[in-house]
Every structure is written in structure tokens, then in C-alpha cells.
Amino acid sequence: MLDEYRTKSYQAHLRPAVDENLIKDNVAIIGIGQTAFSRNSQRDELDLACEAIKNAVDDAGLSISDIDGLEALTLDRVSMPTLIGSLGIPNLRFTSEVSFGGGGACATVMHAAAAVATGLADYVVCYRSLNEASGHRYGRGDGYAEYLSKAPTLHYGYYFPYGFLTPLAWAGMYARRWMHEYGIKLDNTGWYSLVLREYAQKNPNAIFYGKPMTYQDYLDAPMIVEPLRLFDCCVDTDGAVALVVTTADRARDAKQSPAYIMAAAQSIPIETEIQTSYNRPIVSGLPETWYVGQELYRISGLGPGDIDVAELYDPFSFGGIIQLEELGFCGRGEGVDFCEGGDRIRVDGELPLNTAGGLLSEAYIHGFNLIAEAVRQLRGTATSQVAGAETALVTAGPGLPTSGLILRK
Amino acid sequence: MTLEYVPGIPILGPYVDPDNAPFWEAVERHEFVLQRCADCKTYFQVPRPMCPHCRSMDSLEWVPSTGRGKIFSYVNFTTDRMAYPAMKIPYSVVLVELEEGIRLTANIVDVEPEDVFIGMPVEVTFNKPTDSFTLYQFKKAS
Amino acid sequence: MTTTRTVKDKTAIVGVAVSEFSRDSGRTEYSLAAQVVRDAVVDSGLSFDEIDGIVKDISDGIDPMYLQKAVGIEHAQFASDSHWGTSAIVSGITAVAAGICKNVVYYRSVNGASKRRAGNDFRAAKEMQDESLDLLRYDFYSPFGLLTPSGMAALCARRYLHRYGVDMSDLAWIPAVASEYAAANPRSAFFEKPMSFEECADSPAEVDPLRAVDCAPDVDGAVALVITSAERAKDLPHPPAIVMAAAQATSTEGELFSSFNRPDITGLPEMKLMGDELFRVAGVQRSDVKAAQFDDRFSFLVAMQLEELGYCERGDGGAFCAKGERIRRDGDLPLNTNGGFLGEGFLYGANVIEAVRQIRGTSSSQVENADLVLVASGAGGPADGLLLRR
Numbered sequence: 001m002l003d004e005y006r007t008k009s010y011q012a013h014l015r016p017a018v019d020e021n022l023i024k025d026n027v028a029i030i031g032i033g034q035t036a037f038s039r040n041s042q043r044d045e046l047d048l049a050c051e052a053i054k055n056a057v058d059d060a061g062l063s064i065s066d067i068d069g070l071e072a073l074t075l076d077r078v079s080m081p082t083l084i085g086s087l088g089i090p091n092l093r094f095t096s097e098v099s100f101g102g103g104g105a106c107a108t109v110m111h112a113a114a115a116v117a118t119g120l121a122d123y124v125v126c127y128r129s130l131n132e133a134s135g136h137r138y139g140r141g142d143g144y145a146e147y148l149s150k151a152p153t154l155h156y157g158y159y160f161p162y163g164f165l166t167p168l169a170w171a172g173m174y175a176r177r178w179m180h181e182y183g184i185k186l187d188n189t190g191w192y193s194l195v196l197r198e199y200a201q202k203n204p205n206a207i208f209y210g211k212p213m214t215y216q217d218y219l220d221a222p223m224i225v226e227p228l229r230l231f232d233c234c235v236d237t238d239g240a241v242a243l244v245v246t247t248a249d250r251a252r253d254a255k256q257s258p259a260y261i262m263a264a265a266q267s268i269p270i271e272t273e274i275q276t277s278y279n280r281p282i283v284s285g286l287p288e289t290w291y292v293g294q295e296l297y298r299i300s301g302l303g304p305g306d307i308d309v310a311e312l313y314d315p316f317s318f319g320g321i322i323q324l325e326e327l328g329f330c331g332r333g334e335g336v337d338f339c340e341g342g343d344r345i346r347v348d349g350e351l352p353l354n355t356a357g358g359l360l361s362e363a364y365i366h367g368f369n370l371i372a373e374a375v376r377q378l379r380g381t382a383t384s385q386v387a388g389a390e391t392a393l394v395t396a397g398p399g400l401p402t403s404g405l406i407l408r409k
Numbered sequence: 410m411t412l413e414y415v416p417g418i419p420i421l422g423p424y425v426d427p428d429n430a431p432f433w434e435a436v437e438r439h440e441f442v443l444q445r446c447a448d449c450k451t452y453f454q455v456p457r458p459m460c461p462h463c464r465s466m467d468s469l470e471w472v473p474s475t476g477r478g479k480i481f482s483y484v485n486f487t488t489d490r491m492a493y494p495a496m497k498i499p500y501s502v503v504l505v506e507l508e509e510g511i512r513l514t515a516n517i518v519d520v521e522p523e524d525v526f527i528g529m530p531v532e533v534t535f536n537k538p539t540d541s542f543t544l545y546q547f548k549k550a551s
Numbered sequence: 552m553t554t555t556r557t558v559k560d561k562t563a564i565v566g567v568a569v570s571e572f573s574r575d576s577g578r579t580e581y582s583l584a585a586q587v588v589r590d591a592v593v594d595s596g597l598s599f600d601e602i603d604g605i606v607k608d609i610s611d612g613i614d615p616m617y618l619q620k621a622v623g624i625e626h627a628q629f630a631s632d633s634h635w636g637t638s639a640i641v642s643g644i645t646a647v648a649a650g651i652c653k654n655v656v657y658y659r660s661v662n663g664a665s666k667r668r669a670g671n672d673f674r675a676a677k678e679m680q681d682e683s684l685d686l687l688r689y690d691f692y693s694p695f696g697l698l699t700p701s702g703m704a705a706l707c708a709r710r711y712l713h714r715y716g717v718d719m720s721d722l723a724w725i726p727a728v729a730s731e732y733a734a735a736n737p738r739s740a741f742f743e744k745p746m747s748f749e750e751c752a753d754s755p756a757e758v759d760p761l762r763a764v765d766c767a768p769d770v771d772g773a774v775a776l777v778i779t780s781a782e783r784a785k786d787l788p789h790p791p792a793i794v795m796a797a798a799q800a801t802s803t804e805g806e807l808f809s810s811f812n813r814p815d816i817t818g819l820p821e822m823k824l825m826g827d828e829l830f831r832v833a834g835v836q837r838s839d840v841k842a843a844q845f846d847d848r849f850s851f852l853v854a855m856q857l858e859e860l861g862y863c864e865r866g867d868g869g870a871f872c873a874k875g876e877r878i879r880r881d882g883d884l885p886l887n888t889n890g891g892f893l894g895e896g897f898l899y900g901a902n903v904i905e906a907v908r909q910i911r912g913t914s915s916s917q918v919e920n921a922d923l924v925l926v927a928s929g930a931g932g933p934a935d936g937l938l939l940r941r
Contacts, residue, residue: 020650157423163493456937458582
């Protein structure tokens, strides 16, 4: 019933043919840049964005004046005109923004790719800059509760007055149902967080670098919103990440080895909401991730077994674990078992996962840091390098309209 | 009583507009109604201006709900880190599957968080956290 | 790859719809949006299942998934929010041309006059935007009572008048002709009969030098259109408006109506870049254009667009419109034939829809043989535009 429902909603028969997809193998990420990741940057987001973009452009061997497109999330607080002026970009030929919070992370690359593939622009920068730790916290419901006397939407009106106003709590509702349906025990879920913390010990840029964690530490940490413990939750971060997207033709001359886009996909199904999609047959899964996975595999021609490294958007640990199920790396309800002991998801395991520490232990730059890490893996420059990594799968925010990428060497 | 508010901290009210007003106006009268399409009898949550099946804007109606259902999922706010400051912790938010098939979230007013379980039968009730609006809530089924 | 790196002739606009335009809709933006999207899809002849992309302006309150829930669009696999003008339409065109999705719906729904807000997600985000880093700049304007686009635009207009030695009355043919077109357009809520040149020229200033007739009125209303591939368009009921070219542009030191730190504030450099790109991609001449829809949120912007888009010399935009002869239906550049924003109210998207009507031959002021129509949006900030052909 579940698969039937999803297959119907995916509408594979209506998707454009793979040979019509101008992005596939024709577009690449040739530059990545970031700021330091910290708990208090003491700088504004504009400043952070400029640094990350400058670093990405340098990394690509370009100059600022080569940039003719910008892509961001709608919730980025950096005003695009101000950014253009601050960087001194002469003229842009393409800009757009993607909604749905972190669910739009990979879609920024997809939209940039559409622009370069159709000649609207040559070099598009995708960026995300936020002071999540020291400033405005989405995860805490800031920007909603603080500024409004009334819950603003017909749908938030059903949640806010009940003290139910953070993404973590909304997602906790999915997690509880998933645990119920698959008999997941609360104390068994820690390996995912633990392995990500191990990766962070190799990554000097990670927030949790130098702060190892034992399973007991995980268990001892307080419940934030039951059933989620502190170390099930992503690490609020100040920082910025930027990526440079261009055509494969131009990428061949780039300073760095390009990460080619094999497939890019976005999914906004009818029953989705921003993490409160409670009125559909399944509440225990992440259907948008399943749809994106199906589309990525269809376009790339790859399957789960062909993926050398995965960078999964994990605002909380269960969000990463359930994605393993939705993307076909294990069966439904088997995600916790897949991570048991951690060997499968370590650097020499069958699916090295979030190898820089992910959103739980590296940084929470709305998933843009995951895309950058995937590029490093394909370049062979990751701090926990997967031997011979040739393909990487990256996802965006789960449990809301989302997006994904498969990149190759 | 498990659901308590902290005096002096404003609590957000629902945003009422022409699309959802019949729901919130009914709640003020301690009535519980759901939106559905009079033609195809499909129930909706969230309220909307058009039936997505018939695409009619004239066939939408609000009908009384039994107000009964079962808890489908829930979260407990046990620390103040993510809790709403206007509400005393601990409190639960429950996702209730109503007999009509619609799922709605609210607080549960008479059950301690540690006693909430998936499958618990509940029924609708109402409370008034401030002078300015009424909320629908759930309580243990009688 | 080189040959395919273009949007030229790959896509078409095949469905359009508008709601009633009024001063007070009495409805939510959600309701207006659902209505026009449904109607545009029906107009296109596509099935609702075929819609797999949704684009909108960032300021539009209704997120795609809410629209989907009302209209019954099962699964969007491309969604973009664009800033400014109608640049979201350009994003939709790139997505279809790149083979990411097949059929994109664009919508814009605004209770601009009554300010009756829909219940929507975006209100929260809007509040967040209000304290965004724009404040770094707006700090310098708001405390001095320079709060609105009309105030900022008026500063640019004043400098334009000064530099080229023209008077606002020299530009009064622009609102006068807009009112003529609007009076012929049954959708216009603002003009039952045209205003004469004298009435426009003599009307009092509102934000001096701008008069009320120079500012597009706020309106409640919604518009939607459907983009598909040129190939698919062949099987659909209405004559398609083929997208010959689509472009966007921003320029240095740009803000929305407040780009005061450019060497020259009497022009629209983005518009020039955008226009040059359109004609380059399409491979047609300015003189081939049979009708145009320019962004007339403020009347003087039409004069600037005529200059930047290559229809006259700098400072001559007002003279181009003198007596209205060249911009009326039988002139050499029939302009804003629905009355523009000045005549129908300020609602991006309505300009593109009028261009589609001209291509289809269904305008209330139909231009003979309108086989190529130019659209320009976003005057006063980042610009975007289309060249549509039969």
C-alpha cells in the first residue's frame, strides 16, 4: 500500500526523459569555499557570505568579475543587492532563490545548473550564510514567535498556540511514529551520532573537533524534545559556505578537479508541509527523500550500491537514519541496525556517511557544508578520505520539500 | 491538570482569515468542525479555498466532527530549551487521528507526558489560555 | 553542448488566467491564487497531473505546497522563488529548457490594495526579511521619512528631469495613453474613461515630482500562466507564445529604486543589459517588435525603458511618447496595451499575460499582426524580460 501510494505520487511516467536532461554530466561544481565554523562569529552574515564566496571563487581559479549568477535560499538574511555591491560583482545575468529552508540546499545547485545549461549564465555561485548559533535560531523558533503576536499562517495557527513551534519538535512527531511502527528502542539510536562525532575528530573545521563522545555521553545527555536527545540534534553554527557551478566545458580548464553533476532532483509532493506533513498515509518516513532518491537514480542510472560516499542532511540523527532507508541503503525500519556498531558508515565501511561530521558534528550550514564535503571526497582531499571515491550522493533537509544531488569525479 | 501557562508571557493566537474562520469561530463556541467537499465528501486539513479533487470553490462545507480519535504520535517537552516560554514544562503535543481520518495536533490536557501512548483514545475539549481566544484540545476519552 | 546552451525557441507560454482586479477582493490571496492557477491550467489544455514545476515571486505569500493542496497538483519537481519583477518566469523557462521538468505554472496573488493577507507561511519569513541586512542600507532612508518605492523613485525621476531638461508634463502622455488602453480593457478597476493629456499634466503632485497618475495603483488580484516545451505546445488548444529569448540582469551598486551611489541615477543599466541579451539571443531587431509591455509601476520608468531598450536616445523617452501616436495601437511601438500597471494596477505577471494575449490575438486593444512582443519587468531594480513570438 505504501509503495503503491508513493509510486503513484512520484509519477515516473510523467518525468522528462533522461536524454532531455541538459544538466546530466554537462554541469560541474568547480569551486568550494567556506568561513571558519564557530559558535559565535562576531561578524554579520554579509561579511561571512563575502568571505565564503571569495574563497570559492579563488578555489575555482576565477575572479569575482567572472561570476554572473547567484543562487540562495529564500531564508538567507543577506540581501542579494547588498551582497552584489559588497563583492563588487559588475553584472549578473541570473539570480533566483529556493524556498523550503534546508530542503532547498541541493536545489540551489540544480537551479544554477539549469541556468548555466541554458546559457543564462556561465558561473553561478550558490551560497548560505548564517549566524545560527549566536544570532537568529531557526531551530528555536526565533523569527516566528519573537516577532509575531499571532501565529501567522492557517497551518501554523494549529501549532504555535500549543507550544509546538520548532522544527525539532515537528520532526520529533515523525520520529516517534517511526519508532512505534518499527519497534525502535530509544537507547539504540546513538551509533549514528557517535560515528559522525568520530569523523569530526579528523576535521579541524568541525565544531566538535577535539570533543570526542562515548556512547554513554550520548545516553547521558538531556532529552531536548522527547524522543530526541541533545546529541541527536544538529549543532547550531555561525558560518558560510559557497559553491561555484559552471558548464562541463568550462570545468575542464578549472584549477581544481571538477565534481560533475550526474543528477539533480527536487520534490514538492502535494501532501508535504514544512516538517508537519501529518495528513498523509505515512508519517513514519520521509517520502520526499524517497522521491528525490528515485529521481536521482533514474537520471544517473546508478543504484544505492553504486554510491561511494553519502552526505545526508541530518538536522537530527533520526532524519539521517531514516534517509538510509528511503534511499535504499537498507530496508524500512532497518536504519538503526545498519548503523549498529558504526562499521558500515565509517570511512572504510560499505557506506561512508557524512565524512566531515555532518550537521550533527561538523556544522549546520543548512547542508551547504555537505555539498562541499562531497566535492572534497571526489577531489580526494577530505579529512576522512574514502579510498577511490568516484560517486557521492548528497541530500537536503528531510521531512519537507527537499532536493538532492549525485556527483561524480 | 497537566497543562498550565506561565502568567505574564503572551501566548500566540491562531491566525484567522476567511479560509479558516469557520473553524476558529466554531472553536470559540466550543464546537468542533472539519472542512470537507460536499460533492466528493473528502475531508481536509489544512483548510483551503478549493477542493483538490473536484476543483470547485463552491462545494466546500464545514461539518461537525465527532471529536473522537486516537493518538497517532506525540512529543514531550521536558526541558525549557525548546519549549514555549508561555507554557509550563513538561507538556505534550499529541497528533490525533480523528474518526473522520483527519489528523490534528493539540495538547493533551489531563494526562501526564510519561503516560501518553500511541493508540490512546481521546476526545476533543476546549480551553481558553487568554481572554482573547479559545483553543481546541484533547483529553482522555470518557 | 554549445548549440544547446540557449533557451531560444525551446519553450512556450500556453495557458493564462487572471482573477477579477479590484480594490478589495474580500478573499484571501490563497483563494485568488488557487482560482487563477486552476484556470490557467484549464486554459492551457494540459492535465493537472502534468504540472511538475511551480515558480513564484519571493514576496508572494502562498507556498507551492499549499497551492498544490487546493488545486490538486500531485507533485512538483521544480520550484523556484525569484526576486523582483517577473524573473521567476525566467527561472521556469530555464527549468523546462534544461529538461528538469515539463510544465511550469507561475502565479502571483496579491491583495495589494486591501492588504488583506492570506494565512500563509510567508508572512513569518517576510517579518524576518524586514529585519534582514537590508536595514544596513535602509537605516539611511527610513529615519528621514523616505520609506516607499515612490519616494525613492521620485529622487531618480527628479534627477532625470534635471539632467535632460524635461518637465513631468512632458511625460504626461504616458499615463494618458495608459488610461486610454485601460478604458478599453474591461478588467481595469481604475479607468472607466480615459484621462486626457491635460488632466494628467495638470493633476497635483503626490510625491513631487510624481503625481498620482504617475504611480501604478495598488490592486487586489492574481494572475497565473503555464510554461511548457515548444514541442508540447503544438498539441494544445491555444496558439502558443513561443519564448524566443528570456533574460535577467542585475548591475553594480543596485538596490530597489535606491541605487543612489551609481555615477548616474537617471537610467536603468540592468534594463540595457537585459535588453541587449534578449535581442542577442533571439537574433531579431528592435524594429521587428510589434508590441511591448514595459514596467510602468511609475510612468517615467517607461521613458527610461524606451531609452535603455534602444528605442530612442537618452532623455528622449518622453518625446517618443509625445501625443501618444507612436505608442497607441496603430503606432510603431504599441505599448502596454492593457493599460499597463498604471491602468490595471501593480501586479507583475499581468504584463506577460497581456503579451500572450497579443500573440494570441485576444487583447482588448489588439495590435494587427502582433507576431513578436517584448516584455520588460523589474524597472528600478534587477531586470528581466522576454521576447515572445507566434
